[in-house]
Amino acid sequence: MKPVPPAQDSAPEEADPLVTRYLAYVRVEKRLASRTVELYMADLEKLQANARKAGVALTDVKHTHLRRWVAQMHSRGRSGRGIALILSGWRGFYTWLGREGLVPGNPVQDVRSPKIAKPLPKALSVDEAVQLASFELEATDGDPFLEARDQCITELLYGCGLRISELVGLDAQASGKARGWIDMQGGDAHVLGKGEKRRSVPVGGAALKSLHKWLAARSLWARPGADGVQGGEALFINQRGSRLTPQHIRVRLKQRSQQAGLATPVHPHMLRHSFASHVLQSSGDLRAVQELLGHASITTTQAYTRLDFQHLAKIYDAAHPRAMSDGAGSKAKAPPEVQEPRKPK
Structure with a gap:
């Protein structure tokens, strides 16, 4: 006996003429990719199916219908992000209908998907970050020049909280055309961040020591003019003397984290998250962390308070006698806006 396939939203046997016209519009006039058009088609098939069940024409759909359909999708387990994407497709369709004079307004305009929980930034523990930053390959295990470069990159990413774009934009020397x-x-890194905003970040002693070591090795690879537009002045270069790309750094850092024995593959932004989290844990100064990271809004920086609470909660679980008692574990709660589900020990 064949297994019964899972129930799916039924698609109409024939596309509504308005849907057909709209898909032709986005395909021909907007020149959207075929895959995007297919996704729009699937979203509009859901819209047609819902309208047919409700007994209304597409041009008669109201925001009350749409809110009910959103609630139904959510109750069936569709994620907030998935619903948001579907609403985006529907919103574009009704925007086009409005321009064509076929509807008086866009019924999707004020309809929102269920709130999507923001994921916590992924950060290493202090011990893991120090383990990675202090890791050194034996001289017999690799190229000493590559080792000097990769260790310096790791120290700067973790020690300064730089974005990867800021790191690859660094030049070996200051100049009028240097991005960083x-x-x-002075022990400072001068970088050009998001929005073309400059900022200065302190560089710690360990990072400066690694930088001295790398600059000595770099002189053997650097060639004037090898870097094209930047004139070969890049701080971090490959064996050909060219500026490193973000992808190259991602691959090297992932490999280095595995060599250092970390269970989690590390990417550059994880070290930026770790920098922010560890400074906040030690200082409690949210404004200072905002300045160090170059965030335009402190709301962005506040995500790290959630990581900080998780750190405190772990300490509580490990140290407080009532946290380890039967029926009384992990009763410490974060504020409602940052609370995360946690299992008692």
């Missing part, structure tokens, strides 16, 4: 550079005497 490091002042060795």
